[in-house]
Amino acid sequence: MSTVAAQHETKWWSGGRSPFNASYGKVMMWYFLMSDAFTFGAFLISYGTIRFSQNFWTDPNKVFNSFPGFGHMDLPLAFVSLMTFILIASSVTMVLAVHEGHKMNKKGVENYMLLTIIGGIAFLSCQAWEWTHLLTGEHIALLNDGSLSVLPTTTRMNPWGAEIPHEAMLAALKTTPQDQLVNIASTIHHEGASHNLAEMSNTQLVDMISAAGIHANHTGPIAFGGYFFGITGFHGFHVLSGVVINIIMYIKTKLSHFEQRGHYEMIEKAGLYWHFVDLVWVFVFLCFYLI
Amino acid sequence: MSEHMVTSPEVTFAHAPAEGTGRIWKIFWLLSFITVIELVLGFGLAKHWYGDPETSHTQILFVKGVICILSFAKAFYIVSVFMHLGDEIRNMIMTIVVPLCLFVWFITAFLWDGNSWKTLRNRYNGKPAQIEKIIPAAKEKGAKD
Numbered sequence: 001m002s003t004v005a006a007q008h009e010t011k012w013w014s015g016g017r018s019p020f021n022a023s024y025g026k027v028m029m030w031y032f033l034m035s036d037a038f039t040f041g042a043f044l045i046s047y048g049t050i051r052f053s054q055n056f057w058t059d060p061n062k063v064f065n066s067f068p069g070f071g072h073m074d075l076p077l078a079f080v081s082l083m084t085f086i087l088i089a090s091s092v093t094m095v096l097a098v099h100e101g102h103k104m105n106k107k108g109v110e111n112y113m114l115l116t117i118i119g120g121i122a123f124l125s126c127q128a129w130e131w132t133h134l135l136t137g138e139h140i141a142l143l144n145d146g147s148l149s150v151l152p153t154t155t156r157m158n159p160w161g162a163e164i165p166h167e168a169m170l171a172a173l174k175t176t177p178q179d180q181l182v183n184i185a186s187t188i189h190h191e192g193a194s195h196n197l198a199e200m201s202n203t204q205l206v207d208m209i210s211a212a213g214i215h216a217n218h219t220g221p222i223a224f225g226g227y228f229f230g231i232t233g234f235h236g237f238h239v240l241s242g243v244v245i246n247i248i249m250y251i252k253t254k255l256s257h258f259e260q261r262g263h264y265e266m267i268e269k270a271g272l273y274w275h276f277v278d279l280v281w282v283f284v285f286l287c288f289y290l291i
Numbered sequence: 292m293s294e295h296m297v298t299s300p301e302v303t304f305a306h307a308p309a310e311g312t313g314r315i316w317k318i319f320w321l322l323s324f325i326t327v328i329e330l331v332l333g334f335g336l337a338k339h340w341y342g343d344p345e346t347s348h349t350q351i352l353f354v355k356g357v358i359c360i361l362s363f364a365k366a367f368y369i370v371s372v373f374m375h376l377g378d379e380i381r382n383m384i385m386t387i388v389v390p391l392c393l394f395v396w397f398i399t400a401f402l403w404d405g406n407s408w409k410t411l412r413n414r415y416n417g418k419p420a421q422i423e424k425i426i427p428a429a430k431e432k433g434a435k436d
Binding site for chain 2: 012017018019020021022023024027030031034037038041042045046048049050051052053054055059061076077081084085088089091092094095096098099268271272275276278279282283285286289290291
C-alpha cells in the first residue's frame with residue numbers, strides 16, 4: 001500500500017525523476033521491443049497478404065509432420081509443440097531469475113540464467129534440425145513442363161502443391177528424363193545402390209516407380225519457403241542474440257557485477273528481450289503451423 | 292524513498308518484491324493449458340476436422356478464429372505477467388499499448404488487400420482484357436459537330 005501512497009503524493013511531470021517510474025534503459029528497452037513488434041508484425045502480415053491472395057496454399061501439416069527418430073511417421077504439430085514448450089519453459093526460468101534478482105540472491109539468479117540459456121540452445125538446435133530436414137528433403141513434384149522431379153523445400157522450390165491423381169502421375173513419368181527417374185527411384189530405395197538404378201532403362205525405372213505406389217504433388221506457391229525461412233530465421237536470430245545476451249548476463253552475475261551495483265536490473269532488461277522472443281514465437285507458431 | 296532497492300535516481304519508488312513464485316507458476320500452467328487446447332484444435336484442422344467431410348469452410352474459419360483469440364490471450368499473459376508490464380504505472384502502459392492499436396488497421400487492410408488480389412486475379416487471369424464497346428449515338432443527318 002505504500003506504493004499507492006507514493007503515487008498520489010508524487011508530482012510525476014515536475015522533472016528530476018522518470019514520469020514512468022522506470023529507468024531510462026528499461027523504458028528504452030520497451031520502446032525497442034515495440035518497434036521490433038512492428039517489424040515482426042509487418043513480416044507476418046505480408047505473409048498473410050500473399051497467403052490470402054492465393055487460391056491454394058501449402059498445408060503446414062503436410063510439411064511439418066516429422067519428428068527426429070520417427071522416420072516417415074505422420075506426426076503433424078508434434079515437433080513444433082516440443083519447441084513451443086521449450087520456449088515457454090525457458091521463459092519461466094527467466095522470470096524466476098528476475099525474481100531471484102529482486103531478492104538479491106546471486107546463486108538463484110545464476111542457476112535460473114543457466115537453465116534459460118540451456119532452453120535457448122535447445123530451441124535453436126530444434127530449429128537447426130527442422131531447417132535441415134526441409135532443405136534436404138526429397139519430395140516428388142510435377143514441374144510446369146509436365147515432367148516429374150525430386151525437390152527439397154527451399155526459398156525457391158516448394159514441392160507442396162495439391163496432390164496429383166495417380167493416372168496423371170503415370171502420364172508425367174513418360175515425359176520425365178532418365179536422370180530424374182533415377183532420382184525418383186532412389187527416394188523409394190534408399191538402401192539400393194544408385195549406380196544400379198542408373199544402368200536401368202527408362203521403361204524399367206517407370207515400371208518400378210509405378211509399382212511403388214508413391215504420391216506426387218504439383219509445385220506449391222514459391223513464396224511459402226521465402227516467408228517460412230525468412231521469418232523463422234529472423235526469429236531464430238533473435239533467439240541466438242538473446243542467448244548471447246543471457247550468457248553475458250550470466251558471466252556478469254558470476255563476477256558479482258550486479259551484486260556490487262546493488263541491483264539486478266540488467267537481468268530484468270535481458271528478461272524483457274527474452275520474453276519478447278517467446279511472445280513472437282506465439283505468433284510465428286500461430287501463423288505458420290497452427291492455421 | 293522506500294526501503295526497497297532503488298535502481299536509479301530517476302526511479303521514485305521500487306516495486307515491492309513479489310512474495311512468492313506462485314503467480315509465475317500459475318501463469319506457466321495457464322500458458323501450457325492454452326497451448327494444449329490450441330494443439331488439439333490445430334490437430335483437428337490437420338485431419339480436416341478429424342476426418343469429417345461435412346465440415347464447411349466457415350466452420351474451419353471459426354476454429355482458426357478461436358485459435359487466434361487463444362494466441363492473443365497467451366500474448367496478454369506473457370506481456371502482463373512475465374514482462375511485468377501490468378505492474379508498471381498507467382502512463383507507461385499506455386505509451387506501449389496505444390501505438391500497438393495500429394495493428395488493427397494494419398491486419399485488416401492488408402488481409403483485405405490480399406483477398407482483393409485473389410478476386411481480381413481469378414476474374415481476369417487467362418482472359419483477354421475485355422474492353423467495353425460503347426456504341427456512339429447515331430448522328431442526326433445534317434447535324435454539325
